[in-house]
Amino acid sequence: MNENSSAVTSRQKRGAVSLLLAMVLLGVFPLDVLLPSFPALAAHFHHTPADIALSISLFALGIAFAQLLIGPLSDAIGRKGLLLTGMTVSMVGALGCVVTSDYTVFLIFRVVQALGCGCFVLSQALVQDLFEGEERDRLRILMVTATGIFISVSPLAGTFLQATLGWRGSFWLFTLLAALVWLKAWWFLHNDRPTHRDRPLGFIQSYRKVLGNGEFVGYWLISAFAFACHFSFIVISPLIFMDQLQLAPYDFSLVLLAYGAAYVVGGLVATVLSRRMNPEEQIVAGLSLILLSGLVMLILSSAFTLTITSVLIPMLICTAGTTIARPAATSRAMDIFPHIAGTSASAGSIIIFICGGLISALISLSPTNLQSTLACSFLLLSGVALLLNQWISRRRTHLAGQGVAQPRRP
Template identity: 80%
Template sequence: MDDGQSAVTQRQRRGAVSLLLAMVLLGVFPLDVLLPSFPALAEHFRSTPADIALSISLFAVGIAFAQLLIGPLSDVIGRKGLLLAGMSVSMLGALGCVMTSDYSLFLVFRVVQALGCGCFVLSQALVQDLFEGEERDRLRILMVTATGIFISVSPLAGTLLQAALGWRGSFWVFSALSAIVLLKAWWFLDNSRPAARGTSTHFLRAYRRVLGDFDFVGYWLISAFAFACHFSFIVISPLIFMDRLQLSAYDFSLILLIYGAAYVIGGILASVLSRRINGSQQIVVGLSLILFAGLTMLYLASNFALTPTTVLIPMLICTAGTTIARPAATSRAMSLYPENAGTSASAGSTLIFICGGLISALISLSPANLQSTLGYCFVILSGVALALNARISRRNDLVGQPDSD
């Protein structure tokens, strides 16, 4: 009897892993895959690409707003119902985008889609709920690796979808994938609520609790700074490769595929390190690689002409560091308040969103030498993150808290 119960549990856990990876894929799909369709969208709605870009901004704002509510609410009523509702709303928004021919209604449906996609913030809470110890850490490494791969493949996928199905293709595929995720969530997740709910009865109280903890905020900032290095490169990469180096969209897509391979290598390194050193040491290793990548980029920018190689070499190093540091920092942050996993995930995701958006915007406003600016960004962010990690470690040593996850 116990063996049968164990087999069911293992089957459910495998299903949960595939569900989480599908959520990671859907998290990048509505933004990155749509980028190659900007000209077609502008033509369809008789607008400009700059106006279409507004839909991306509204989408990001919608997700940020939704996740602030969904995370704490999931601590009270559970994850499954909110995930099913979010996926349904996101599908409704995507189908509305396909059906409308009015640009204002298109923006409205994009916001509806974004509000539904806010449920993807529950992926971190589900990891905290369903897995433990090293298995939890390995899964977070896998999710970070998968995120990088999906983002790297997205421009090529968007180009192929645009050629085959037009701008509506990405919305049709998103709807199909969302339906699959909805069914998997209904099948593999149970209806149980979190065991401890007393501290989550009020949104502001829950946020005040987690955001008032220096260690919690510090670990999420470390994760956010590591993410910002990757995100900044993704944002300005079209300016470097297509504008400055005059590469075609297809060549640009192939370069990002190479960049995605670095996430695989980084994920392997992170998995090995997670079994040999503790989380704080993993953070130091990852951030040190990002620092080295920044110094390498500055050296190459000063001594060599701008080429795809001089950009990719430091970026591959940076990506490996990001893949090592982010999962370790996220695991340590999420372990502090397991009874508030939804609130913790929402607060951390918002910090990541704000840091990534602001830092990438600042870099894009410095068009004189994007390569050098990116290098300085890596050095500064990794330096601040290393200082934060050292401060947290000293605080834990003073109170006698063990330095292990």
């Protein structure tokens, strides 16, 4: 992004890490804290829990649309202004959700909030701007691990907010946190613009360049399929645990606490593997665990009645695989076009959220057993991702054999 990126001091890096983790928190917050409030939302708006679950998928699609513009614009005008504007819009959307009693208007304000939350895609671009080499890989593992920690805590926070402030409490707290992060970003970030040497391409040309690269799209699809396994479970988890198994919101939050803990374990394993395996091997290891989780879930759903254990055991395996595969695939994709990191991050996140939103919506609408449908989706998604990774490896080997220059990696 700018010539001073390599000269970031240790103190600035610590500040950058805290800001990035806060952005990760705000990216998770609008989804996971609201989960214990599904019954209350359904009752308030006189809709079914399935309709509320679909609103989560709509939120993901809204984020994807916003990111279409934010990444290329940040390459042209800098990251800071767009980040501050996006957080402001997200706060307006959250406050709008608080004041409405109409389901349609609620969905509109959720989309507004999602459009603002699209600015958090810049976290990947900031990682690319401010860090190099193995630091980037370790930070991306930390960010995925932090996602798991926030996932594990968010339902408990949501249960507390629901009990004390009702479903509106999560939107009030989001607004407060977003305001604090807004102040930190305003204080810490510089709105650096591209140098003449790194001046980005136009909007269409930038997307044509990144999306026309098979390796780039392939790595992001791998990351997207791994994310879709996690996101699909998050979207339908209230339907399984609160609707079918009749768990109270507090008990549901404890279940997700155990699920989120798997992210921490997966992050530790991914950190160890990053020092012993190359990224392609990490991707294969992570996707293989997701494949295994699908097989285990399918067997358990066929042989036993639906229980917390029959769902949670395969999900712990899946989450460990997701935490290993996603950072490696993301780093490989982001390293291909470092000079247009904003566009790269937006293109990748659009792929991720479209895949996550559409796949989770299809699963939530499934007329058959949700557990079996989820298991089959894990098998299909991990299988396709493994084939994609194999295709990329063969393509790179073929190009290297022909003497074709490979994309520069820092």
